[in-house]
Amino acid sequence: MSTQNPGACVEFAHASVTYTSGSEHVSACHDVSLSIGAGESVALIGPSGCGKSTTLHMAAGLLAPTEGNVLINGSAIEKPRQTTAFIPQDLGLLPWKTVLQNASLGLIVQKIPKHEATERARAALAQVDLAGFEHAYPKELSGGMRQRLALARALAADADLLLMDEPLSAIDSLLRESLQDTLLELWQQRKHTQMLVTHSIEEAVYLGERIVVFSPRPGTVVADIQNPLMGTETWRDSPQFAQKCLEVRYALTAGACDTLRKEGK
Amino acid sequence: MKSSLLRKIAGYAFAIVFIVAGWWITALAVDSPALPTPIAAVEVLTANVDALVPYFLTSAWRVVVSLLIGTLLAVPLAQAFTRSPVLDTLFAPVVYLLYPIPKVVLLPVLLALFGLADAPKIVLISLTVFFQVLVAVRDAVRSVPQSALLAIRSLGGSPWDEYKHVIVPATLPAVFTSLRIGVGTAIAVLFIAEAMAGSTGLGYYIMQSWSMVNFPRMFAGIIAMALLGIVLYAIFDIIERSLTSWR
Ligand SMILES: Nc1ncnc2c1ncn2[C@@H]1O[C@H](COP(=O)(O)OP(=O)(O)OP(=O)(O)O)[C@@H](O)[C@H]1O
Ligand SMILES: [Mg+2]
Numbered sequence: 001m002s003t004q005n006p007g008a009c010v011e012f013a014h015a016s017v018t019y020t021s022g023s024e025h026v027s028a029c030h031d032v033s034l035s036i037g038a039g040e041s042v043a044l045i046g047p048s049g050c051g052k053s054t055t056l057h058m059a060a061g062l063l064a065p066t067e068g069n070v071l072i073n074g075s076a077i078e079k080p081r082q083t084t085a086f087i088p089q090d091l092g093l094l095p096w097k098t099v100l101q102n103a104s105l106g107l108i109v110q111k112i113p114k115h116e117a118t119e120r121a122r123a124a125l126a127q128v129d130l131a132g133f134e135h136a137y138p139k140e141l142s143g144g145m146r147q148r149l150a151l152a153r154a155l156a157a158d159a160d161l162l163l164m165d166e167p168l169s170a171i172d173s174l175l176r177e178s179l180q181d182t183l184l185e186l187w188q189q190r191k192h193t194q195m196l197v198t199h200s201i202e203e204a205v206y207l208g209e210r211i212v213v214f215s216p217r218p219g220t221v222v223a224d225i226q227n228p229l230m231g232t233e234t235w236r237d238s239p240q241f242a243q244k245c246l247e248v249r250y251a252l253t254a255g256a257c258d259t260l261r262k263e264g265k
Numbered sequence: 266m267k268s269s270l271l272r273k274i275a276g277y278a279f280a281i282v283f284i285v286a287g288w289w290i291t292a293l294a295v296d297s298p299a300l301p302t303p304i305a306a307v308e309v310l311t312a313n314v315d316a317l318v319p320y321f322l323t324s325a326w327r328v329v330v331s332l333l334i335g336t337l338l339a340v341p342l343a344q345a346f347t348r349s350p351v352l353d354t355l356f357a358p359v360v361y362l363l364y365p366i367p368k369v370v371l372l373p374v375l376l377a378l379f380g381l382a383d384a385p386k387i388v389l390i391s392l393t394v395f396f397q398v399l400v401a402v403r404d405a406v407r408s409v410p411q412s413a414l415l416a417i418r419s420l421g422g423s424p425w426d427e428y429k430h431v432i433v434p435a436t437l438p439a440v441f442t443s444l445r446i447g448v449g450t451a452i453a454v455l456f457i458a459e460a461m462a463g464s465t466g467l468g469y470y471i472m473q474s475w476s477m478v479n480f481p482r483m484f485a486g487i488i489a490m491a492l493l494g495i496v497l498y499a500i501f502d503i504i505e506r507s508l509t510s511w512r
Contacts, residue, residue, distance in 0.1 A: 057415075060419045061419070062418055062419055079421070080418055080420065080421050080422075082421035084419060084420075084421075085420070086415065086419035086420075088412040088415050088416055089412065090410070090412045091412065091416075092410070092412040092413050092415055092416025092417075093413070093416075094416075094417075094431065094434070095512075096434040096435070097430075097434075105416075105417065105420060105430065106420040106421075108430075109417065109422040109423075109426050110421065137511045139511070139512070153416075153420075157420060
């Protein structure tokens with residue numbers, strides 16, 4: 001494969017987003033401060049509608065904070081970076097492009113010569129076990145294969161920052177575990193920085209070196225839980241895993257209670 | 266693969282037999298020189314083919330040019346509408362009010378403005394096509410998956426990349442669907458325009474034969490016009506299919 005970028009550093013400095021539509025203002029996330037080091041894997045968890053996707057969109061450069069800053073490698077993001085790979089919740093595959101064309105999309109956009117783009121896309125597809133499906137269309141793939149295709153697109157673009165918005169939420173639980181393993185292995189091999197939004201406590205604990213817990217809307221960081229045993233052998237079946245899940249659950253509930261108390265309910 | 270092709274051919278063969286038989290029975294039942302039997306029709310068509318060709322080409326040229334003009338104006342405009350909320354709120358009601366008006370009622374105005382030659386016919390058909398394509402493409406752009414746009418934007422794609430990789434492939438099938446469906450209307454409008462004004466095209470040929478009470482000649486013109494419709498329909502159908510093989 002191509003040269004490996006070292007992971008990117010992401011820094012949220014008092015970042016807030018308020019959506020304005022007409023005369024309505026919705027404060028989606030408020031005063032988010034979070035520093036993610038190169039090669040870290042951070043899981044982001046919080047109640048529904050608390051601004052997790054919004055936070056991820058800021059890191060992707062798809063959305064500018066209304067207040068505060070988001071920095072990547074020390075400089076404010078002005079527009080999306082070519083080495084950030086963002087996987088939206090429904091994957092954002094282009095149904096009119098073949099598997100190979102979808103995988104090489106980032107490279108084509110980067111104006112990399114077609115034969116090189118194709119070669120790199122093929123290699124990325126092989127890495128996620130999709131060799132042989134180059135000329136299929138996304139609708140001919142199973143849910144898990146589509147998921148891996150979205151990953152291949154990120155790998156081909158040689159991303160140093162992988163942002164995933166509930167990537168596995170549409171996948172049944174058995175397959176989900178095997179895809180989590182794929183994500184884990186890729187991260188361990190490549191050491192890119194990754195941010196993973198999830199609704200599943202187990203997934204956060206399985207894939208996050210750090211688990212960042214958001215309060216209800218407007219979302220802000222209420223807990224930043226270190227998870228040093230993540231990625232170790234038989235982690236999923238260890239008692240510490242279950243304990244970590246409990247810890248995250250408490251943080252989630254505490255965050256929700258705090259907000260309720262502040263609102264005087 | 267092969268058997269599906271065979272089945273298709275068999276399907277068309279059946280359709281042709283069915284239509285010809287229906288026509289034949291109707292012709293025998295009506296028993297009027299205005300509706301010849303299929304055999305008589307083929308005879309008049311071959312007898313009149315040399316005279317028909319220039320009329321056919323005039324009509325074909327008019328309808329193809331109009332389809333092109335209408336489409337080339339409508340597609341970028343529809344895409345601009347949907348990319349710009351301001352434009353869309355301003356012009357959506359305009360389009361909504363103008364779309365259902367049968368453009369063919371403007372024919373007398375266009376004749377007064379542009380004379381009797383090609384111009385009024387082309388303007389009229391282009392207008393008809395324009396609104397059909399505009400509405401179809403506007404709907405298609407709106408149903409473009411938002412996540413596809415996010416994905417390409419996040420990869421650092423420019424607005425041009427979004428256009429090329431997402432908007433165009435997502436809306437092109439709708440363009441050809443609306444053209445395929447629009448062919449019938451376009452040719453109907455063409456017929457009315459040619460029948461009412463000027464001395465060229467199949468519409469004129471048919472109505473002139475009618476006024477001369479030359480029914481076989483009239484029927485040859487009718488068949489030519491039907492062929493024009495079928496050929497255009499088939500062309501758009503093939504393009505549409507090849508563009509949507511991913512579905
Ligand atoms: N484009 C937008 N315009 C206005 N409001 C928005 C927009 N996008 C999101 N919101 C609102 O901002 C809040 C946070 O949205 P966001 O999608 O970031 O939450 P989330 O944590 O990802 O939720 P979920 O877990 O349901 O995916 C929600 O109340 C949502 O309704
Ligand atoms: Mg979300």
